[in-house]
Amino acid sequence: MPRISAIPGLPPLIAAAGLLALWELAARTFDISGLPPAHAALREVPAILGDPEALLNILASIRRMLIGFALALSFAIPVGLMMGRARLVAAFFNPLLMIIYPVPKAALMPIIMLWLGVGDASKTLVIFLGVSLPVIYHSYQGARAVEEKMLWSAAAMGMSARARLLRVVFPAALPEIMVGIRTGLVLALITMVTSEMIARKQGVGDILFNALAMAQYETVYATIVIIGLLGFAIDVGFECLRPRLVGWADPVHEIAVVGST
Amino acid sequence: MTAARRSGEIAIGILPIALVIALWHGIAMSGIAPAVLLPPPAAVFARLIEQAGNPQFLEHVGVTLFRLFAGFSIALVVGVTLGVAATGSKLIESLIKPLVRVLAPLPKVALYPAMVLILGFDDASKISLVVADAVFPILLATWQGTSAVDTKLVWSARAAGCSPRRALFTVVLMAALPSVLTGCRIGLIISCIVVFLAEMITSTDGLGYLLVRAGRNFETVDMFVPLISISILGLTLNAAFNALRRWMLRGFSEEG
Numbered sequence: 001m002p003r004i005s006a007i008p009g010l011p012p013l014i015a016a017a018g019l020l021a022l023w024e025l026a027a028r029t030f031d032i033s034g035l036p037p038a039h040a041a042l043r044e045v046p047a048i049l050g051d052p053e054a055l056l057n058i059l060a061s062i063r064r065m066l067i068g069f070a071l072a073l074s075f076a077i078p079v080g081l082m083m084g085r086a087r088l089v090a091a092f093f094n095p096l097l098m099i100i101y102p103v104p105k106a107a108l109m110p111i112i113m114l115w116l117g118v119g120d121a122s123k124t125l126v127i128f129l130g131v132s133l134p135v136i137y138h139s140y141q142g143a144r145a146v147e148e149k150m151l152w153s154a155a156a157m158g159m160s161a162r163a164r165l166l167r168v169v170f171p172a173a174l175p176e177i178m179v180g181i182r183t184g185l186v187l188a189l190i191t192m193v194t195s196e197m198i199a200r201k202q203g204v205g206d207i208l209f210n211a212l213a214m215a216q217y218e219t220v221y222a223t224i225v226i227i228g229l230l231g232f233a234i235d236v237g238f239e240c241l242r243p244r245l246v247g248w249a250d251p252v253h254e255i256a257v258v259g260s261t
Numbered sequence: 262m263t264a265a266r267r268s269g270e271i272a273i274g275i276l277p278i279a280l281v282i283a284l285w286h287g288i289a290m291s292g293i294a295p296a297v298l299l300p301p302p303a304a305v306f307a308r309l310i311e312q313a314g315n316p317q318f319l320e321h322v323g324v325t326l327f328r329l330f331a332g333f334s335i336a337l338v339v340g341v342t343l344g345v346a347a348t349g350s351k352l353i354e355s356l357i358k359p360l361v362r363v364l365a366p367l368p369k370v371a372l373y374p375a376m377v378l379i380l381g382f383d384d385a386s387k388i389s390l391v392v393a394d395a396v397f398p399i400l401l402a403t404w405q406g407t408s409a410v411d412t413k414l415v416w417s418a419r420a421a422g423c424s425p426r427r428a429l430f431t432v433v434l435m436a437a438l439p440s441v442l443t444g445c446r447i448g449l450i451i452s453c454i455v456v457f458l459a460e461m462i463t464s465t466d467g468l469g470y471l472l473v474r475a476g477r478n479f480e481t482v483d484m485f486v487p488l489i490s491i492s493i494l495g496l497t498l499n500a501a502f503n504a505l506r507r508w509m510l511r512g513f514s515e516e517g
Contacts, residue, residue: 011355011358011359011362012359013359015359018360034379035379087270091270091271091273091274093277095274095275095277096277096278099278099496102450102454102491102494102495102499103495104454104455104457104491106458106461107457107461107469107488110473110484111481111488114476114479115294186366189368190369193370193371194370194458194462198458198461198462212374212377212378217378220374223371227367227368227371228367228368228371231368232366234366235366
């Protein structure tokens, strides 16, 4: 189907519609209370978004996510770039990162909650941790691959080490950093939802499990659809932003480390 | 890299870990943080060693490992098959591509309540979550790897009388092995993380449950033990996988 798939955005839409149709069909065939039909769940979406309390909850979640994400970027990119340019820094941080990598960041929630309480601080910290790792890793890889000749020329023209990092290494590593940022964005959303599922005080994850506990299955599925839309919107937004920032580079086909927390 | 330089770098690498533990010990000893909030590291490691010989604890580890490997194996089979099929057939590619575009950015954890509703609180829902999370890196890596394989290889195999389907699995998949294995390693670590989270969210047994249970009873020492266990588990799996990968790729010149 070359003509249909040539229209951008159409194939994913068809796929989404197909999934919904499959869901509706499965719900009608199996007819179990745990799987309400798609149309019933979709009807709940505007109801949740229209409810001021739920909407505030969702917006508070997104705010925490953005703060944690921004903090992580401002910390992780410099660390990653320095690791890529200085062997000593890399040798210092690498083993520590290796140990932290397989630990689910959202699993730190119960301990961090003991220290910082159940408020915004602990959730933001967990998101910060979740986003930092992939961004550090990709900034490190990007900075390591910068061509030495460019750095020599910059040094010959009298640039200081700090200026070289900011004006040569950073832009040259940007395409790779963007890969890390993309993974980080997905992780931020995942960590946000997971930490709220574990802490169960407020936010999207809490709505989800409250509805589950009260057997409002349509609301459960509607919330899942909302989270899914959020994830998709973030992904599409990023795809629109990338060509503006690193349009000069070939698109990096990197395996997206989607899903880890 | 010379041996001396390498061991020097290892020494530098141990430094921050030692620093973190020393800092942890210092804060716990100084009394700034009460032991209820931050137990001294010695107590945590002693407890970890004690638990390593405890059959009840090992049972929970076993449950976690079973779910991890069950989920990972399913994801491996599904991901590799679909990845190869997408390279082999235009029709399947046009089916899978938009599906991946829609499903990959979706936070799979959000689907977990639905899986609990449909499959129940037991193993099935947790394993499904592991599959949903681990399948995408494996699928994407296989797909990218196999579509980058030199077509000449397939032509020679076809000229030697190999059927197209057989060539796909014996030639294309083998040539793409480095990329496939990278995807598998990412999938394995993700499985490790996801299984723990699923056990924390609806806890009945497993390492994640131990953490939540300890948290409810304010047994801080016991909260650190599952966390350190999952880190050790992840590192061990990663190292084991790297060894396996080196052995499988011994014929390949360059290691990725």
